Amino acid sequence: MITINQRDELPWQAGMTVQEILDTMSYTFPRVIVSIDGVVVPHDKYAVTPVPDDADVRVIHLMAGG
Numbered sequence: 001m002i003t004i005n006q007r008d009e010l011p012w013q014a015g016m017t018v019q020e021i022l023d024t025m026s027y028t029f030p031r032v033i034v035s036i037d038g039v040v041v042p043h044d045k046y047a048v049t050p051v052p053d054d055a056d057v058r059v060i061h062l063m064a065g066g
Contacts, residue, residue, distance in 0.1 A: 001053070001054065002016075002021065002051060002053070002054070002055050002057055003055070003056050003057065004021065004025060004057045004058075004059065005057075005058055005059060006056075006058075008025065010024060010025070012051070012052075012053040012054070012055075015050060016050065016051050017046065017047055017048060017049055017050055017051065018034050018036070018041050018045070018046040018047075018049045018051060018057075019046040019047040021051060021057060021059075022034070022046065022059070025059070027059055029061045029062075031061070031062040032059050032060060032061055032062065033058075033059075033060045033062060034046065034057065034058065034059050034060075035057070035058045035060075036049070036051055036052075036055050036056070036057055037052075037055055037056050038056070
C-alpha cells in the first residue's frame with residue numbers, strides 16, 4: 001500500500017511509477033513536486049522512477065501569487 005499526502009492510500013503494484021500514481025490520482029496541475037520517502041524526484045524522471053511498496057509519497061502543487 002502506498003500512502004499519498006498522508007491521507008490517501010493506493011494499492012501498490014510491481015513496477016508502478018510516479019507518473020502512474022499521478023495519472024491514477026488524477027493530478028493534472030501542471031506544476032507539481034513529488035517526493036518518495038522524503039527524496040524529491042526530478043520531473044523528467046516521473047515516468048521511469050519506481051515507487052516501492054509502503055512508500056510515503058508527497059505531491060505538492062506549486063502556486064504563485066502575491
